[in-house]
Amino acid sequence: MVEGIYEGARLDDGTPHYPCNLVRNDSLSVIICSPSDSSLNQWALDFQGNLERILASIATAKERGATLRVGPELEIPGYGCLDHFLEGDTVLHSWEVLAKILASEEAQGIVCDVGMPVVHKNVIYNCRVIIHDRKILLIRPKMWLANDGNYRELRYFTPWMKHRQWEDHYLPRIIQVITGQTKVPFGDAVISTQDTCIGVELCEELFTPASPHILMGLDGVEIFTNSSGSHHELRKLYTRVELIKEATLKLGGVYLYANQQGCDGDRLYYDGCALIAVNGRIVAQGSQFSLNDVEVVSATIDIEDVRAHRAKSSRSMQAAAAERYHRVEVPFALTSGKFDSVREDNMSALLSTGSSFNLRYHSPEEEIALGPACWLWDYLRRSRTQGYFVPLSGGIDSCATAVIVYSMSRLVAEAARRGDSQVISDARRIAGEPENSSYIPLDPREFTGRIFHTCYMGTENSSKETRQRAKDLSEAIGSYHVDLNMDMVVKAVLTLFTGVTRREPKFRAHGGSAAENLALQNIQARLRMVLSYLFAQLLPWARGRIGGLLVLGSANVDESLRGYLTKYDCSSADINPIGGISKTDLKKFIAYAEKAFPLPILSSFLSAVPTAELEPITETYVQADEADMGMTYDELSVFGRLRKVEKCGPYSMFTKLVHEWGSFLSPVQIADKVKLFFFEHARNRHKMTTLTPSYHAESYSPDDNRFDLRPFLYPSRFPWQFKKIDEIAAVLPDRSVAVIQEKAKQD
Template sequence: MDQWDRRCRVATCTVNNWALDFRGNYERIVKTCSEAYALGARIRLGPELEIPGYGCADHFFELDTERHSWEMLSKLVEKSKEWPELLVITGLPTRFRGLLYNCAAALKNGKLLFIRAKMGLADDNVYRESRWFVKWTETFKHYEMPLNSQIHFEQSTVPFGDGILESSDNARVGFEICEELWSSRSTNIRLAEQGVDIICNGSGSHHILGKSNYRINQLILGSSAKVGGVYLYANHRGCDGDRVYYDGASSIAQNGDLLAQIHQFDIEDTCVATAIVDLSENSVFRQMKSSDRANASDQKTVVPIRFDGNMAEGVKFNEKCTERMTNVEDLQLSPIAELCYGPPAYLWTYLRRSGMAGYFIPLSGGQDSSAVAAMVRLMCEKVCGAVKKRRETDGGDDPAYYLGGKKVTEDVAELCNQVLFTCYMASEHSSDETRQCAEGLARNVNSNHCGIFIDTVVSSILKVFKVAYGFMPSFQNSDNREIMALQNIQARIRMVLAYLFAQLALVSHKRPGGLLVLGTANVDESLVGYLTKYDCSSADINPIGSVSKRDLRQFLEIAHDKYGMTALRSVIDSTPTAELRPLVDGKVSQTDEAEIGLTYDELSVIGRLRKPGGMGPYGMFLKLITLWGDKYSVEEIEEKVRKFWWRYRVNRHKATVSTPAIHAENYSPDDHRNDHRPFLYPDFSYQFERIREKVEELKQSRN
């Protein structure tokens, strides 16, 4: 290698892989490798565990998952002969000495070069990697691992463990797998100290609001600015079978500059980004930092794993290196703006992979169901925009442009009318205001909309109850059990009707298939149980189940201002109400916040203090004194804390059956993976006593 010209073209990719879809995943990997090779790249990086799919969960306990992953790896190694100069980095589970590891695999021109085991496992929030894998602990040490003779390879062993690859022209390639970057002792530091030119990070990093900005700015750009070198980052895209959404944003950085980034919320199954980098710039950058030179000189020299082939070739003499991106801020959205892109992108992947024909929403005219309807409309905007953009650029195609075997239209209103069915399910307690809000929004988004009355169904069920128990419950009676039962039966009937309509709506349109029911309960309602068990919160998927009311209101403002959903103004200005109690003089007599005893803004603060703040009743009370002490007395704060924890205690059981919600925030009370708690609680008497003691202490100190 000419040390004065070490230019090479590198590639990272995003794939919309699917857990256990071995053939489909293989085809997407091959497609990105072929595209990277055609563009002249000498290295192609894919996401973490991309062969089986990251989200296999307990399927990693099954030997089938390992075997099929290795069968696909064997095919990929053979296929790599078609890209002889391309170093391919992929990911799969690997068993070594009886233990299962999460690994990156490097291969080139028909040979498996190295299996690198992950050295730091993710176990926070929704991650559970140590449930299936063990971490590799021997730094820069590897062993010859025998390959399974039942799976065809043209070699009998492969290096396994931790190490560095080095090409014939002395370009060094190292590995840092997902969680290792997030650790305070990031792997990239010791890789840089060993003179690694290209650090490859295949990740499985899901989306939560605002996470991507931190990932790109603080971690990827921050790390490459600190240690120097080329940093390749590859991430999954879409829904791979669970409630998390992978937001892509695969990137290429060098010495603190962002050179390329794949769009965060695009819908295509595959995408490749390339950049021409000069590896000599790594040496210059590192040479300028004397402290790093001293640290590197103290390290033991690591013997690299050599492979045939040059990295610095294929770039024409007059080709310039890729310039740093100057519009980084334009690529990075605010957390609320991400609600306009993340959930809609998830909904499209979920819909086309489910084999269903569309979505059904019980549209109440309130803020929550309106937000969900707006997200489906934005899903259609995204899909139609992608199809049109592709036609106008290169005329290419992608599986993401198809639903039910047919390519989607470029007309947003037409697509929304095809895939979104809404229904206003009125009762005698419903107001004209919510009906008008629902009808107006349905016209805005162009959904298939209808309106019905549920009173006859409610009356019939109550008559059955009267036959069995001899009395008719009434809102005029003082027993709260009767009042709650009358509200709950309305809510549950709406759920039953929603599923009936979802199953049969397309029959009336003489179309095949069925509809998925979307849930419309926000995270605050779920947290305090302000919903009926098995009502319209019960659905197939809930786009807003981990989003607070406060954030949803801001989302509705954006949908109104930016996307022309003018009917949302009356929704935004409305007072949240369940409309399950009788009207008074034709007006709503019931409001959510009055019944809960807390405002939604207060619930948003409290929810974050509970998780990820990690506060119980007493700690929450102390914290709220500092946050709310200027507007509430300590007695009022005490009462709010008591109300929250009382509701949380008696309603936690509802979380055990809550509809899977798109995971958008870490404060989600999702009982499945994110928020493991009991569902049968004591009365918190001791905690409340300690709060009362603190209140008295503070009152005395004031006196």
């Protein structure tokens, strides 16, 4: 288990340094509070496993000397239960798990904040349950629900609208037997201990303009807990961290942020990064990407720092007028009045106003290397399959997919070297080793050879260069590689068609029509999907092993957005680790991996022209992706963000791009590009309804099933919208000409 204890300032020789203004001569005046928050790799509906991970996190927190433990949102059933939250069973089993926690030895002598759904007066709420020594102190329902993007909380839950109000909640008998309580407070209240006051804020509530922590802080709440189910998205962490810092910068206070970590059964990867902030400073941070099932972040803090921070006249005037929160009193102190009562190994975590902490942000390239890799590991071990299969085309997309699998193997090897028993046990089972085996996956390349299978499926249209790149990559990462020609399979299908229709289709290069040319390309792509599943099911058997493989897709987010893929071709798979990542970011990731892993072969993929290799190569024609699409991958990223993130239709996208691109393109050229994008997106929208479930990493993902809810039958020529664009483009001045002329003068 990796422990994320905050390290305080240290002297040059490495010994802890405690500022004299913090450790006073009178030890009784030092108020020390040891909170901890957790990142748990919970799994939807895995009640037994979720219970074990919750208890492990509480035990670890107590070992650190913590007196308050905070876990992620809906940690008992798992955040990703979706429509299962509407089932009575999910609520029942959550109460059963809570009963186990209440009765456990681990949960004694510590205040615990745990999450589960609760039905109050026949209404389902997303709740935090605050417990201490076999008693429920408060059930706090979520007041502002996430209901956009990947989240549909209003589909399952109702927000608590009675702000600063509470009611009696009558407990189930299985809880009454343990707690001796018939009813407990339910609503918007706070916890008052003997020495401080704790308030609860749930995930989305931090992101709202009028967050609850503001009013709670003005009423004297000093410690805020935030239990979250926040997913990873490239470049997103900074926003989350800044909001947490801002929450206590003006207000003052301690902020404990706990987040789920891992894949809990869906497209999302919850990226952990538990945080502790004090007075606007981050003082402890957990890992953002990890194979650990349980990770606890703790810090020892001085509550007096909060009170000193709040000693401002303007804040006091607002606080004096603040409305009162009901306080649930508990005869327990979070703090210690004696300096020598704090565990010696927590001394380094003592904080002061001047102590520093280096907050860790991963680069987008590192995020791609780590996030999808952790997601793949969770998916592999929890699906109980024996590995992955991917068709290697020799292009950058399938290359990126393969390198992410190799990155997963590297993480497994690192965890094995640390002695992570859970990872070692899972790796043995996946690799086909018996439970009593001494096998430890210390070499990522060797482990990759056991669990990863690649295949080059060539045709007469394939080049020697792509075949060689696929082979070289497989050797570099250690995958079990198969090289084949599928011309005989393609010919068999076409012979069948010719026998039935008495017509023989031809490629465009051989005089065929557009319909013939497209059909001949698509049959190659779709047969690759059929062969992928055949080999995924039988390759382990061919190697003398048992079980099957999961097929990985390798279509990037830009191709999916444009519809530049064949429906049910080799982009159709079980899961897709790059389906939410742009081509631009994938290129940067490959350039990073070339040096970081290291894999020199990757340089050849970066310099290769992207091509599907589905048409014959002639002296005058070589198929290229961007030429086929009529737009570049960089342009696709811009179109995608404007369409989804900035919510632009055709006309508003055109007006924005006139300002952004007008210096190098004429209004008519911009209009043509916008119209082409919307036409292609609209006529291919049906393909997005069948996209392979993909790792969500990009804010403009076109994933129809969760993230991008739009119709799939469009008036693809957009007659009204396109006419308006053409009318405006015809009268706008062409700024690009003036820019070109000015550059010519300067030259």
